[in-house]
Amino acid sequence: MxxxxxxxxxxxxxxxxxxxxxxxxxxxxxxxxxxxxxxxxxxxxxxxxxxxxxxxxxxxxxxxxxxxxxxxxxxxxxxxxxxxxxxxxxxxxxxxxxxxxxxxxxxxxxxxxxxxxxxxxxxxxxxxxxxxxxxxxxxxxxxxxxxxxxxxxxxxxxxxxxxxxxxxxxxxxxxxxxxxxxxxxxxxxxxxxxxxxxxxxxxxxxxxxxxxxxxxxxxxxxxxxxxxxxxxxxxxxxxxxxxxxxxxxxxxxxxxxxxxxxxxxxxxxxxxxxxxxxxxxxxxxxxxxxxxxxxxxxxxxxxxxxxxxxxAGVNSIIVDSVSDLKAVTRNLAFTLSLYSGQMCTTTQAIYVPKDGINTPEGKVSFDEFAQALATATSKFLSDNDRACMVLGAIQSDATFQRIDECRKLGALVLDSETRQHPEFPEARICTPLILKVDGKDKAVYSEERFGPISFVIATESTEDSMRLAREVINEEGAITLGVYSTSDAVLQQAEELAMDVKVALSCNLDGGVFVNQSAAFSDFHATGGNPAANASLxxxxxxxxxxxxxxxxxxx
CATH class of the missing domain: 3.40.605.10 (Aldehyde Dehydrogenase; Chain A, domain 1)
Incomplete structure (x- = not known):
């Protein structure tokens, strides 16, 4: 001894x-x-x-x-x-x-x-x-x-x-x-x-x-x-x-x-x-x-x-306008792909105005944004070895079955597909499922769908996006909230929203930091102030x- x-x-x-x-x-x-x-x-x-x-x-x-x-x-x-x-x-x-x-x-x-x-x-x-x-x-x-x-x-x-x-x-x-x-x-x-x-x-x-x-x-x-x-x-x-x-x-x-x-x-x-x-x-x-x-x-x-x-909670992103659409969709593609969305911080609800968003290249419609996200995700996962490394494997049977069950909940933007791992051929690997739904279909996107499942939600306006996000987070909770906007006024509104519903906010992430990552000693993981958690790490x-x-x- x-x-x-x-x-x-x-x-x-x-x-x-x-x-x-x-x-x-x-x-x-x-x-x-x-x-x-x-x-x-x-x-x-x-x-x-x-x-x-x-x-x-x-x-x-x-x-x-x-x-x-x-x-x-x-x-x-x-x-x-x-x-x-x-x-x-x-x-x-x-x-x-x-x-x-x-x-x-x-x-x-x-x-x-x-x-x-x-x-x-x-x-x-x-x-x-x-x-x-x-x-x-x-x-x-x-x-x-x-x-x-x-x-x-x-x-x-x-x-x-x-x-x-x-x-x-x-x-x-x-x-x-x-x-x-x-x-x-x-x-x-x-x-x-x-x-x-x-x-x-x-x-x-x-x-x-x-x-x-x-x-x-x-x-x-x-x-x-x-x-x-x-x-x-x-x-x-x-x-x-x-x-x-x-x-x-x-x-x-x-x-x-x-x-x-x-x-x-x-x-x-x-x-x-x-x-x-x-x-x-x-x-x-x-x-x-x-x-x-x-x-x-x-x-x-x-x-x-x-x-x-x-x-559980419904993590959300509000898209108002972007300064670099490709950088934003690349960032979101990684967010949705990392560990097949099996993280308590992964985005599920992406709110986008029906009449589209402003970019330096001009207006991008709702459908064009959804397609850009799908394209970025497919491109990111095009190399199978890298895809398997990032996606990991689906942990539970329930999550695997949920992917198939959710296909009918909206219009397909990007279908989930299975992949074969180069080292473990029996591994259960699936790419993200991305669906389009209307903001009025709140029952569809306001329930946590754990796994590689997300919804691009057509709203009446950015103001409507914030209203819906507020309602869903107040009712269901969330650990992360993201916003994309070139407007200081909108970013300030998002800060107010985050404080009101007591959720961590990330603004305009388009580089090497992702909304579903949380760094010890700096980020407080959850706030304990909404239904997703009663405590903060x-x-x-x-x-x-x-x-x-x-x-x-x-x-x-």
Missing amino acids: SNTSPAALFERHQELLNRAVEAIHTREYWSPYSENLKKYNEEAVKSAPADFKALCDSHFAIEGVTGVKKITGERSPYGFDLGISYDQPDMNALVDEMHAALPQWRDVGAKGRVGVCMEILHRLNELSPLMAYTVMHTSGQGFMMAFQAGAPHAQDRALEAVAYGWDAMKGIPETARWNKPQGKMDPLVMDKQFHIVPRGVALVVGCSTFPTWNTYPGLFASLVTGNPVIVKPHPTAILPAALTVKVAREVLKEVGLNPTLVSLVPDTVAEPVTKALALNPKVKVIDFTGSSAFGNWLEDNARHARVFTEK TDTAFLVNRFVVVQSRRHV
């Missing part, structure tokens, strides 16, 4: 921590974990494919875990079964054990917890080449996206949560001398102590499409504030969570803490366990990413816990609601 202590880990990582705290206050570009694969250990990069294959068709054992049943069923969207089994522990006994371990983790103190969390992240970063393959073959993301989003970008978001947690906790003094003057009488003097006390056992419910990026903020936010954490991954994306939990437990054990403070509870689609875990009265914090139906159920029923949800509120301050006082 190592002699390293939590306090020593804090000292080891303090310089990085200080830089992270600075970044959350400036919101400038900063990324501590490299997204360049060449920056990682060469042997780790070379061995990653074989290391992934070695995990397949075997039992994933986590030291100290005894299962009451074996969980299996993961299948790569690239066309093969992973064949991995996991132990599902006795859930009630686990929650009791984690609850009993909470005082130990609480008493480590803020510095010690920060040190442990940052050491876990350091080791996860070293594991990034392998993590890329586990994310690729559970989510269906293309390899480079799986590496970047599944490893360094997810770690960035985790460190962001740790930085916010440290910033909040260090602002609370441990002790204070309270001295109140009494005029001619002796002053009232008291000594006060302030204890940061975690709420209880935390539950993080992962999603299938971003099994680390969407899991890490809640995991590290709860852990750094003193709450033991149960990671309940999506049944089709267990492996990245299992690797994460294993690393966390190794670090905890090395510093003499109970590894059970971070635990994995896998389940299957046929026999889910999330409701039972969420309703356990000792579970006091819940993070969830997924459907609105289940997110709403958690908010309505797990009232004993603080519940943080990211749910990551802000102060995401952290401070995970602990309470208990004070004691006595006369001197």
